Amino acid sequence: MFSILxxxxxxxxxxxxxxxxxxxxxxxxxxxxRYRGRIVLxxxxxKKERCVACYxxxxxxxxxxxxxxxxxxxxxxxxxxxxxxxxxxxxxCGFCEDACPTYAIQLIPDFEMAEYxxxxxxxxxxxxxxxxxxKYPGYNFYKNAGVDMxxxxxxxxxxxxxxxxxxxxxx
Amino acid sequence: MNYLLIIxxxxxxxxxIAAGLIWIERRLLSVWQDRxxxxxVGPFGLFQVIADTIKLFFKEDxxxxxxxxxxxxxxxxxxxxxxxxxxxxxxxxxxxxxFDSNIGILFFLGNSSLGVYSIVLGGWASNNKxxxxxxxxxSAQMLTYEVFMGLSLMGVVMMADSFSFRAIVEAQKDCWFIxxxxxGFVVFFIAGVAETHRLPFDIPEAEGExxxxxxxxxxxxKFGMFFVGEYLGVTLISAIIATLFFGGWLGPSFLxxxxxxxxxxxxxxxxxxxxxxxxxxxxxxxxxxxxxxLLLPLALLNILxxxxxxxxxx
Amino acid sequence: MDVFFYxxxxxxxxxxxxxxxxxxxxxxxxxxxxxxxxxSVVFYLLSAPFIAALEVIIYAGAIMVLFIFVxxxxxxxxxxxxxxxxxxxxxxxxxxxxxxxxxxVLFLALSNVGSLTENKGDILPKQVGISLFSTYLxxxxxxxxxxxxxxxxxxxxxxxxxxxxxxxxxxx
Numbered sequence: 001m002f003s004i005l006x007x008x009x010x011x012x013x014x015x016x017x018x019x020x021x022x023x024x025x026x027x028x029x030x031x032x033x034r035y036r037g038r039i040v041l042x043x044x045x046x047k048k049e050r051c052v053a054c055y056x057x058x059x060x061x062x063x064x065x066x067x068x069x070x071x072x073x074x075x076x077x078x079x080x081x082x083x084x085x086x087x088x089x090x091x092x093c094g095f096c097e098d099a100c101p102t103y104a105i106q107l108i109p110d111f112e113m114a115e116y117x118x119x120x121x122x123x124x125x126x127x128x129x130x131x132x133x134x135k136y137p138g139y140n141f142y143k144n145a146g147v148d149m150x151x152x153x154x155x156x157x158x159x160x161x162x163x164x165x166x167x168x169x170x171x
Numbered sequence: 172m173n174y175l176l177i178i179x180x181x182x183x184x185x186x187x188i189a190a191g192l193i194w195i196e197r198r199l200l201s202v203w204q205d206r207x208x209x210x211x212v213g214p215f216g217l218f219q220v221i222a223d224t225i226k227l228f229f230k231e232d233x234x235x236x237x238x239x240x241x242x243x244x245x246x247x248x249x250x251x252x253x254x255x256x257x258x259x260x261x262x263x264x265x266x267x268x269x270f271d272s273n274i275g276i277l278f279f280l281g282n283s284s285l286g287v288y289s290i291v292l293g294g295w296a297s298n299n300k301x302x303x304x305x306x307x308x309x310s311a312q313m314l315t316y317e318v319f320m321g322l323s324l325m326g327v328v329m330m331a332d333s334f335s336f337r338a339i340v341e342a343q344k345d346c347w348f349i350x351x352x353x354x355g356f357v358v359f360f361i362a363g364v365a366e367t368h369r370l371p372f373d374i375p376e377a378e379g380e381x382x383x384x385x386x387x388x389x390x391x392x393k394f395g396m397f398f399v400g401e402y403l404g405v406t407l408i409s410a411i412i413a414t415l416f417f418g419g420w421l422g423p424s425f426l427x428x429x430x431x432x433x434x435x436x437x438x439x440x441x442x443x444x445x446x447x448x449x450x451x452x453x454x455x456x457x458x459x460x461x462x463x464x465l466l467l468p469l470a471l472l473n474i475l476x477x478x479x480x481x482x483x484x485x
Numbered sequence: 486m487d488v489f490f491y492x493x494x495x496x497x498x499x500x501x502x503x504x505x506x507x508x509x510x511x512x513x514x515x516x517x518x519x520x521x522x523x524x525s526v527v528f529y530l531l532s533a534p535f536i537a538a539l540e541v542i543i544y545a546g547a548i549m550v551l552f553i554f555v556x557x558x559x560x561x562x563x564x565x566x567x568x569x570x571x572x573x574x575x576x577x578x579x580x581x582x583x584x585x586x587x588x589x590v591l592f593l594a595l596s597n598v599g600s601l602t603e604n605k606g607d608i609l610p611k612q613v614g615i616s617l618f619s620t621y622l623x624x625x626x627x628x629x630x631x632x633x634x635x636x637x638x639x640x641x642x643x644x645x646x647x648x649x650x651x652x653x654x655x656x657x
Contacts, residue, residue, distance in 0.1 A: 004450065011449030014203045021207040242511065273609060277538030284546025288518070291550060295511065295557050303557070310550050317547070334610055 031109035033135075036094045038110045039085055041125070042103065042134035046151070049129065050104035050141060053080040057096035057105050065089035066096060075150030077142075083125040088118055102141035106134040178259075178269055185258050189402040194220050196402075196444050203448040224395070232391035239296040246293030247389065247396035253286040254403045261410050262337045264420050264429040275336040276328060279411065280321050283366055286404075287313045290368075290375060293397070294385035305384025308455060309368060309375035315462045316365040322470040323358035326351075326477040327415050340419035349416045354473045356416045358466050363412065365458070367404035369443055371450040374458060409439035490530045497523035510556045514549065521545040535610040 022029055031037070044050045053070035071081040096105050115121050133139070142151035143158050155162040194209065194217060201208030209216035234240055257279050259269035272278055287310055294306020328334055330351060331342035339348075349356050365372040376384030386397045413419060413435035422431030453461070500519040507513035521544045529537035617625050 008445060008449045011203050012445055014205060017205050019201075019207050020205045021201075023207070239509075239511070242515070272534070273607065274534045274538045277535070277542065277610075281538050281541035281546060284542050284550075287546065287550050288553075291553055291557075292511075292515075295553075307554070307558075310554055314547055314550055321542070 031111075033109065035109035036092045036097075036107040038087075038113055039090065039092075039096065039105060039107055039123075039128065040130045040134065041083060041128045042106055042130060042132065042136075044140040044142075045133060045138050046140065047131065049079050050102045051080050051083065052078045052102055052104070052141065054078075054101060056099040056101065060095040060099035062093060062095060063089045063091055077149040077151075080125060083128060085123045085128060086121065087113060087123060088121040103134070103136045103139055104141075108134070174269075177267065181258055181263070181269055182255065184263075185255070185403065185406060186399070188406050189399050190220050190224065192402040192405065192440065193223055193398075195440070196447075199441065199444045200448050203445065227392055227395035227398075230391040232393060235297065235299075235388050237298045238388065239298065242292050242296035243388075244393070246289045246296060247393045247400070248289075249292070250286055250289035250400040251396050251403070253282040253289070254400055254407055257282045257407055258410075260336055261407075261414060262340060262419060263432050264427070265337075267429065268337065271335055271337050274334050276324055276334045276339075276415075280317070280324075283320070284313075284317055287317075289397075289400075290385045293389070294375075297385070297388035299388050301381045301383075302385050302387045305375045305377075305381045305387070309385055312365055312368065312372070312374060312458060315459060316362040316466075319358055319462070319467045319470040320362035320366060322467070322474060323355045323362060324415065326355040326473050329474070329477050329481055336414055336419075339415055340421065343418040343421060347416065347418045347421075352416060352473070352477070354469055355477075356412070358470045358473070359415070360412060361461075361466060363408035364443070364446065365462070367401060367408055369401070369405060370447040371452050372458060373452060374455055377452060405440055405443050406436065409436045409443065412439050490527065493523045493526040493530065496520075497527065511553065514553050514556060517552075518545050518549050521549065532607045534607055535613050536608075 042050055051068075053068055055068065055070070058064075058066040058068060065086040066084070067086075068083045069081040070078055072078055092107065094107050097107050100106075113121070140151065142149050144160075146154070146157065146160060148154045197219070198208040198210075198216070200206075209219040212218040212222050234243055260272050260275040260278050262268035262271065290309040290313070291306045294302040294304075294309065297303070327339060327348050330348060331339040333339060333342070342348075368375050375381075376386065378384075381387070386394055389397060410432075413432060417435045418431075419435075420428030420432045422428070422434075497520050500516040500523060504513045504516035504520060507516065521540060525537045525540040525545065528534075528540060
């Protein structure tokens with residue numbers, strides 16, 4: 001009996017509490033820099049696509065929302081022929097970002113992507129690809145990798161030693 | 172004043188209060204739950220009421236093919252009619268009432284007991300198990316609580332020596348009946364909450380167990396009538412509490428009597444909403460045992476003591 | 486006021502006939518409620534508002550709800566074969582003759598009274614109470630004892646012996 005009255009009184013006191021509601025369209029919530037939102041494909045410092053179409057993101061995706069097809073250009077550099085993310089299936093887990101060896105696929109702090117037509121949630125490569133470098137400015141996979149894909153000569157990489165001349169006996 | 176004019180004003184005021192309660196309740200609940208509530212449509216979200224009404228009007232008014240059609244259509248009308256009729260006997264001000272009956276309280280009790288039909292028939296005619304269970308619960312609950320709703324008012328009747336609402340208000344000139352009839356007030360208030368099946372006593376429509384109880388199958392304006400009927404019931408019970416226990420239109424004379432009446436009525440509407448915000452729903456057998464084992468003896472004791480004291484003072 | 490009286494009476498008679506002739510039990514009960522409400526209006530016009538209100542509260546309100554309740558729970562279907570047998574003229578001709586005689590007697594009795602709705606001043610609740618607790622005190626007490634017996638019987642029927650042990654532990 002007393003506890004019921006106390007409950008009513010305590011509820012009444014909430015009249016003096018501040019409202020917790022954030023009035024969303026007028027007041028935007030703070031999104032941390034590492035917030036996992038919309039997925040983008042970034043470019044490297046030479047404004048070329050970072051993606052090497054290794055399929056790791058598609059393999060890591062728990063809901064199978066990523067589809068892509070690899071292709072090679074004249075230098076043998078791999079790039080995705082098409083890259084498709086179905087955002088109506090995406091759960092924004094960020095596994096694709098973790099899996100990506102070239103920092104190409106990244107999740108950015110943006111979530112305002114509602115659509116009236118569900119088909120519009122299927123993003124193609126031209127919708128995904130941005131012109132900037134995303135979270136890792138200055139990073140270029142081919143400058144760290146050993147292969148020569150027309151970005152640098154063999155042995156010119158940032159942490160790479162000169163190639164060993166196998167005909168030379170000197171160490 | 173013109174008779175028809177009074178009826179028209181009463182209907183207008185009462186219906187607009189009931190419709191406005193849709194908005195008031197949502198805003199107040201959100202205040203007590205640290206939220207904002209509907210504030211998008213119009214100033215402070217006031218046009219939410221209009222938006223809801225338009226929505227209800229334009230929804231498909233579906234009558235299930237498996238239902239008992241005449242009864243299904245009749246049921247929501249009964250609710251509105253019985254509640255609106257009761258407002259006729261309530262005096263809003265000393266000279267503003269539709270008719271002053273010398274059986275006013277009995278008229279109210281009779282109408283509220285007829286109101287049970289709308290729920291029982293609505294639940295039965297839906298031909299749906301959940302609706303039927305809701306209807307069964309509603310009828311048992313409302314019959315139970317009607318018994319001591321009537322008994323709790325008998326103390327007031329004894330003190331005022333009349334069944335007429337006007338005479339009861341005038342008998343409270345010296346002292347509001349809340350003081351001598353405190354237990355009568357408590358019993359009547361609890362019975363009133365149960366009678367309008369508002370939370371925490373909304374067992375007939377407990378959405379966790381019964382979808383929406385007796386109005387599961389209703390849509391469109393038929394549902395709207397049940398919906399507004401619930402708010403009308405809240406307004407009615409609040410108005411009756413204000414009239415019978417808190418001196419109706421009586422108050423300091425610098426403001427018009429109708430103002431005091433509506434002030435008291437709105438206070439009890441707020442209490443109704445506060446109860447909804449704070450209390451959980453009891454189990455069905457708890458509700459019944461509370462009624463028969465606590466409130467009924469309390470109401471009978473109240474009658475006994477009131478009668479004894481009145482006889483002693485004579 | 487006579488017009489209202491006759492309208493109410495007509496509604497009462499009509500709805501009673503409908504209540505008897507309906508196949509659907511719930512519809513029949515709805516007509517019965519209508520008939521009770523009409524009777525209550527008749528009481529009101531005969532300047533007995535207290536009785537009219539009680540008629541609505543107790544008969545139309547409480548008792549009929551219980552009736553409807555029971556009928557709904559039993560879910561009575563359309564037993565046509567049974568009703569065919571009842572339509573046999575031998576079954577209803579004598580009761581309807583008796584009812585007709587009653588009707589004639591009623592008309593004769595009523596025609597002597599004159600205008601029924603002549604306002605003799607309302608019978609107020611207080612007068613009803615005083616007459617119940619003085620003239621008809623014995624009747625009230627007997628009715629009270631009868632109700633008490635009903636309450637005790639209901640309590641006896643609904644009280645169950647609680648099982649203390651589990652059913653597997655019971656001695657056979």
